Amino acid sequence: MKYVGHSVTLDKDKCCGCTICLKRCPTEAIRIINGKAVIFGNKCIDCGECIRVCPNHAKKAVVDTLDVLNSFEYTVALPAQTLYAQFPGMRDRNIVLTALKKLGFDDVFEVSVACDAISRAVTQDLYFDRLPDHVISSSCPTVVRIIRSQFPSLLPNLLNYRSPMELSARWAKKLAMEKTGLPKEKIGCVFISGCPAKATSSKHPLGENESYVDAVLSISEVYPLLQPLLKNIDRPEILARSGPLGVGWAKSGGEAYASQASHSLYADGIENVIDVLEALEDEKIHQARFIELNACPGGCVGGVLAIENPFIAKSRITHIMNHVTPTIPTGSLPEDDMHLDEEVRYNPALQLDSDVKQAMIKMMKIKELEKQFNGMDCGVCGAPSCHALAEDIIMGRGTEEQCIFRKCRKYEERIAQLEKTLEESCERKEHDSK
Amino acid sequence: MEPMILEYTVSADDFSGAGEASGDVKKTLKSLGFPPEVIRRVSVAMYEAEINMVIHARGGKITVEISPDEIRVCCEDVGPGIPDIDLAMQEGWSTASDKVRGLGFGAGMGLPNIKKYTDYLDIKTVVGQGTTLTMSVAV
Ligand SMILES: Nc1ncnc2c1ncn2[C@@H]1O[C@H](COP(=O)(O)OP(=O)(O)O)[C@@H](O)[C@H]1O
Ligand SMILES: [Mg+2]
Numbered sequence: 001m002k003y004v005g006h007s008v009t010l011d012k013d014k015c016c017g018c019t020i021c022l023k024r025c026p027t028e029a030i031r032i033i034n035g036k037a038v039i040f041g042n043k044c045i046d047c048g049e050c051i052r053v054c055p056n057h058a059k060k061a062v063v064d065t066l067d068v069l070n071s072f073e074y075t076v077a078l079p080a081q082t083l084y085a086q087f088p089g090m091r092d093r094n095i096v097l098t099a100l101k102k103l104g105f106d107d108v109f110e111v112s113v114a115c116d117a118i119s120r121a122v123t124q125d126l127y128f129d130r131l132p133d134h135v136i137s138s139s140c141p142t143v144v145r146i147i148r149s150q151f152p153s154l155l156p157n158l159l160n161y162r163s164p165m166e167l168s169a170r171w172a173k174k175l176a177m178e179k180t181g182l183p184k185e186k187i188g189c190v191f192i193s194g195c196p197a198k199a200t201s202s203k204h205p206l207g208e209n210e211s212y213v214d215a216v217l218s219i220s221e222v223y224p225l226l227q228p229l230l231k232n233i234d235r236p237e238i239l240a241r242s243g244p245l246g247v248g249w250a251k252s253g254g255e256a257y258a259s260q261a262s263h264s265l266y267a268d269g270i271e272n273v274i275d276v277l278e279a280l281e282d283e284k285i286h287q288a289r290f291i292e293l294n295a296c297p298g299g300c301v302g303g304v305l306a307i308e309n310p311f312i313a314k315s316r317i318t319h320i321m322n323h324v325t326p327t328i329p330t331g332s333l334p335e336d337d338m339h340l341d342e343e344v345r346y347n348p349a350l351q352l353d354s355d356v357k358q359a360m361i362k363m364m365k366i367k368e369l370e371k372q373f374n375g376m377d378c379g380v381c382g383a384p385s386c387h388a389l390a391e392d393i394i395m396g397r398g399t400e401e402q403c404i405f406r407k408c409r410k411y412e413e414r415i416a417q418l419e420k421t422l423e424e425s426c427e428r429k430e431h432d433s434k
Numbered sequence: 435m436e437p438m439i440l441e442y443t444v445s446a447d448d449f450s451g452a453g454e455a456s457g458d459v460k461k462t463l464k465s466l467g468f469p470p471e472v473i474r475r476v477s478v479a480m481y482e483a484e485i486n487m488v489i490h491a492r493g494g495k496i497t498v499e500i501s502p503d504e505i506r507v508c509c510e511d512v513g514p515g516i517p518d519i520d521l522a523m524q525e526g527w528s529t530a531s532d533k534v535r536g537l538g539f540g541a542g543m544g545l546p547n548i549k550k551y552t553d554y555l556d557i558k559t560v561v562g563q564g565t566t567l568t569m570s571v572a573v
Binding site: 153283350356 | 435438453456457460462464465466467468470471473474477478481500502573
């Protein structure tokens, strides 16, 4: 599959070209071209808002399908904690984990194990003062992406640990290699996700040399297959490994809590995330040592590939955390560096030109042009605002003809002109006939 | 080349709107591709000056001049003026009312921070007539 910068695909037959996703995109990355929504991959941060708001369900996240199990000799399921929260009355994670094995996976490895480990490391780092003053969690890929394109001054604040998905995949793979003696390529680590952005980041990891995640399945695909299996599991196999704090990462605030920072801050929902990043950049946040940001409302439980309402899911996560789950004795995990291989780099997606002078010239043209539009930000032109249309025109990807008000004005002028010509010729005729 | 000019009106006692002008400048500078550190310094300093106009001076107007090698911000108000600039420049000095402090402003760090983040700062003020604060950050 060609990498396009995000995981959203469009069902062209269902897209009616309305302005709903256009207006809701937090980075103005969508345009309506020839009546269909198009995403600028470089600007998109994979937040899933457009999938969430489309009334026609024309937007979908591209993920893998269960047939991937056939591509490997040995498969390990890596369930995101959000999966546990999809089932009413579920308390024992081992039941869900056992059901995953019944579904066809050879083994399971909880992503929350990596969450536990990262939280422990962060607690120590905070204690020994080894982190930036206001460290921002790097576990939400959308947050990492918005920081790298829109808040580059905050890149040094990003926690430089691998994401729980990557870390757990590394561990799971190494354990499976030890256990089976198979080479790396024959073992499939399959992440079970509520989040489309994680699918993108497994194909195109940031700060990682390579991804250990071989495929990503959506919770919404796995759910209906797991649901019927659960009832028949009386004595689940003990497969859980993580403690309750790692499970809590699924809901907003869980990671901040697990970090044990003396002062932390958490926010969820992309608009709120942006507000916090703005405030941090403007130095309006003084105390928070640890900052947890989740693009989805409620945290990862609010991911677009999850099924359950995020608020119900959140309360279930708390319930699961409170329930004592029998776990595999921890044992030792494979040696591995938990840190990212390299720093996440700036993506100048907002920049009008790589040369400041040229950028200024373009900006002045944009501002001049923008004045000629009426400022309604109606979106009929296919751009989310008059400013965006002006920018598109100056950047060579749009035309003034797109503005419906300008078109109307042109027609009005033309009609007035025609009327005048008509009147004049009538008068002339009258005059002639006299 | 001619500098690019941005103009803003800051309204009095509009605490929720305060920061809009500096927010817009920040966005503009980002799309022009200025270095993140320069942008941060300009937007923090300008935000403080903008807030001061709201809480101490019944609003005013801000003119920003952007050149490739320098960003200049001029804040003009017709407020009460500053009787003792040396005192006002001291960290922690503030004449903000209890109401303003209750809203989280008035820590007395605004002017010292502006000084810290800019390469040039000039304050012209006449008591009873107003204040004009000009600052610039070199790129
Ligand atoms: N534009 C202004 N007009 C009048 N007085 C001002 C202005 N800006 C600052 N001041 C005075 O200088 C003092 C110090 O300003 P500053 O360092 O920003 O602290 P703060 O705004 O928290 O009081 C203010 O309390 C106020 O008395
Ligand atoms: Mg102040």
